[in-house]
Amino acid sequence: MSTKYETVIGLEVHVQLATKSKIFCGCSTEFGKAPNENTCPVCLGLPGTLPVLNKKAVDYAIMAGLALNCEIADYSKFDRKNYFYPDLPKAYQISQFDLPVAQNGKIKIETEAGKFEIGVTRVHLEEDAGKLIHEGSIDNSKGSLVDYNRTGVPLIEIVSEPDMRTPAQAKAYLTELKLIMEYLAISDCNMEEGSLRCDANISLRPIGQEEFGTKAELKNMNSFSAVEKGLTYEVKRQKDILESGGEVVQETRTWDEALGRTISMRGKEEAHDYRYFPEPDLVPLEISQEWKDQMQAQLPELPRAKYQRFVTDLGLPEYDAGVLTGDRELAEFFEAALKDYNDPKNLSNWMMGEFLRLLNENNQTPLDSGITAQNLAKMLTMIDQDVISGKIAKEVFEKMYTTGNDPEKIVEAEGLKQISDQSELEDIVAGVIADNPEAVEDVQNGKDRAIGYLVGQVMKETRGKANPGMVNQLLREKLKS
Amino acid sequence: MIDKKDVEYAAGLAQLKLTESEKEKYTEQIGQILNYVDKLGELDTEGVVPTAYTVPMKNVLREDKVTESLPREKTLANAPDQKDGQFRTPKIMSD
Numbered sequence: 001m002s003t004k005y006e007t008v009i010g011l012e013v014h015v016q017l018a019t020k021s022k023i024f025c026g027c028s029t030e031f032g033k034a035p036n037e038n039t040c041p042v043c044l045g046l047p048g049t050l051p052v053l054n055k056k057a058v059d060y061a062i063m064a065g066l067a068l069n070c071e072i073a074d075y076s077k078f079d080r081k082n083y084f085y086p087d088l089p090k091a092y093q094i095s096q097f098d099l100p101v102a103q104n105g106k107i108k109i110e111t112e113a114g115k116f117e118i119g120v121t122r123v124h125l126e127e128d129a130g131k132l133i134h135e136g137s138i139d140n141s142k143g144s145l146v147d148y149n150r151t152g153v154p155l156i157e158i159v160s161e162p163d164m165r166t167p168a169q170a171k172a173y174l175t176e177l178k179l180i181m182e183y184l185a186i187s188d189c190n191m192e193e194g195s196l197r198c199d200a201n202i203s204l205r206p207i208g209q210e211e212f213g214t215k216a217e218l219k220n221m222n223s224f225s226a227v228e229k230g231l232t233y234e235v236k237r238q239k240d241i242l243e244s245g246g247e248v249v250q251e252t253r254t255w256d257e258a259l260g261r262t263i264s265m266r267g268k269e270e271a272h273d274y275r276y277f278p279e280p281d282l283v284p285l286e287i288s289q290e291w292k293d294q295m296q297a298q299l300p301e302l303p304r305a306k307y308q309r310f311v312t313d314l315g316l317p318e319y320d321a322g323v324l325t326g327d328r329e330l331a332e333f334f335e336a337a338l339k340d341y342n343d344p345k346n347l348s349n350w351m352m353g354e355f356l357r358l359l360n361e362n363n364q365t366p367l368d369s370g371i372t373a374q375n376l377a378k379m380l381t382m383i384d385q386d387v388i389s390g391k392i393a394k395e396v397f398e399k400m401y402t403t404g405n406d407p408e409k410i411v412e413a414e415g416l417k418q419i420s421d422q423s424e425l426e427d428i429v430a431g432v433i434a435d436n437p438e439a440v441e442d443v444q445n446g447k448d449r450a451i452g453y454l455v456g457q458v459m460k461e462t463r464g465k466a467n468p469g470m471v472n473q474l475l476r477e478k479l480k481s
Numbered sequence: 482m483i484d485k486k487d488v489e490y491a492a493g494l495a496q497l498k499l500t501e502s503e504k505e506k507y508t509e510q511i512g513q514i515l516n517y518v519d520k521l522g523e524l525d526t527e528g529v530v531p532t533a534y535t536v537p538m539k540n541v542l543r544e545d546k547v548t549e550s551l552p553r554e555k556t557l558a559n560a561p562d563q564k565d566g567q568f569r570t571p572k573i574m575s576d
Contacts, residue, residue, distance in 0.1 A: 019545045021547045036556050036568075039551055040548075041551065052541060054543055054545050055543065056544075142572055143569050144572075283539050284533075284539050
């Protein structure tokens with residue numbers, strides 16, 4: 001019997017906080033400025049300068065800690081993490097070592113294999129480093145260019161317990177984490193722009209063994225799919241080594257998306273000895289109960305809670321609740337529309353059908369689109385009140401999406417109002433009966449399905465505007481005799 | 482006591498190249514400093530809360546307001562090398 005292995009994964013996630021200014025100075029955090037425009041003596045680490053902590057960054061870190069079910073520290077401090085690298089002008093990063101803002105949390109995740117709880121070891125504050133552009137690849141470049149705009153942008157690092165057992169769990173954890181940060185609105189969580197970054201520790205051990213195997217640290221996974229692919233590759237690589245009797249080497253590896261494999265960074269980095277010591281330029285942080293309570297009061301309803309409420313209180317299917325709460329803007333849009341239109345399932349159908357289809361086609365978010373929650377509610381009410389047919393509504397909806405106009409105005413201007421006028425419909429029905437003797441005969445011979453064909457003809461004649469219920473009834477009356 | 486290996490390790494982390502005679506000199510000097518600091522161990526600190534700070538201050542915070550950054554010419558004024566508004570470093574990875 002060959003040995004069966006179990007995978008052990010822990011994630012370190014860096015989240016850039018959406019403050020206006022940097023963590024220790026007043027430089028702007030705006031993305032996309034020309035190189036080195038957002039720099040000052042503090043973030044450049046010039047001698048004689050003093051960092052001063054941004055209160056908003058602490059607020060956000062506390063909120064993150066609370067949302068991840070952590071204990072918030074009463075007393076916290078900052079430490080210097082020392083290493084030499086050109087993206088770090090001071091040759092140390094101000095971070096937190098032994099007294100982070102938050103510790104001992106957990107979140108719930110769900111994969112196809114079931115529900116799991118993942119521990120959150122800690123949430124700590126630190127400053128981001130600058131951006132390096134190598135002239136050529138890092139190996140053969142003659143030099144590198146440094147942009148310090150990002151230096152000093154506030155980050156929280158969220159460290160998980162080694163609680164994940166599959167790449168799918170890691171992906172689900174990251175997805176949930178991102179969603180929580182988005183609901184908190186403390187980060188824009190854009191993985192491509194680097195405002196959410198993920199490193200993983202991954203190792204294998206024989207099933208039943210308590211002790212962890214030798215781990216690899218995996219970096220440079222810049223998307224959700226890269227996280228899953230990189231970890232899946234690494235599971236196989238380590239398994240192959242162990243099964244052939246080899247030993248996994250503890251090292252940092254980088255995910256190469258183009259090659260679809262992980263590559264050793266061995267020999268490319270110094271031994272880790274960061275010589276942490278307390279940052280003497282900052283004073284300690286005391287977080288009072290009052291401060292914690294204030295942040296607690298500012299927490300919005302979090303995705304899990306909203307999901308539960310949508311299922312339990314609104315009676316939505318779990319699938320609908322998952323889709324709607326899986327995006328903060330979508331969930332907020334849904335709830336805003338619900339205020340004016342109290343049929344959750346019908347509203348959900350339209351949002352998951354037409355709305356998501358158009359959003360995906362145009363690669364837009366709900367707020368980018370022309371549709372407002374109020375206008376969608378109004379349109380659905382118009383369907384329910386027989387002002388427009390469901391078919392015409394799809395046309396109206398597309399117009400609302402592109403123009404941002406009010407559905408009543410669109411229906412008015414385009415003459416899309418449903419025809420519910422008895423005599424007008426009678427004329428059209430009479431014409432259709434006259435033009436389709438075969439179908440009429442079929443109906444009279446008891447082929448009930450032929451009615452559908454005739455209704456379709458009336459709809460065609462009226463370009464979808466006839467009230468289908470009335471048309472059906474009129475046809476049956478006329479053909480009975 | 483520390484030995485020469487500790488000095489070599491610390492020098493390596495600080496990216497300092499030391500001559501043999503410097504290593505010996507620093508081993509002795511740093512050893513003396515550490516011995517001196519060890520005297521603190523003789524004090525009775527029972528019941529004293531550890532602290533990393535000497536001033537009785539806490540929570541020095543600023544509001545999240547953007548202030549003016551340096552003009553870029555000034556930021557780059559002392560750069561030994563620069564290109565396209567960026568600092569330019571020599572090759573980072575050694576062969």
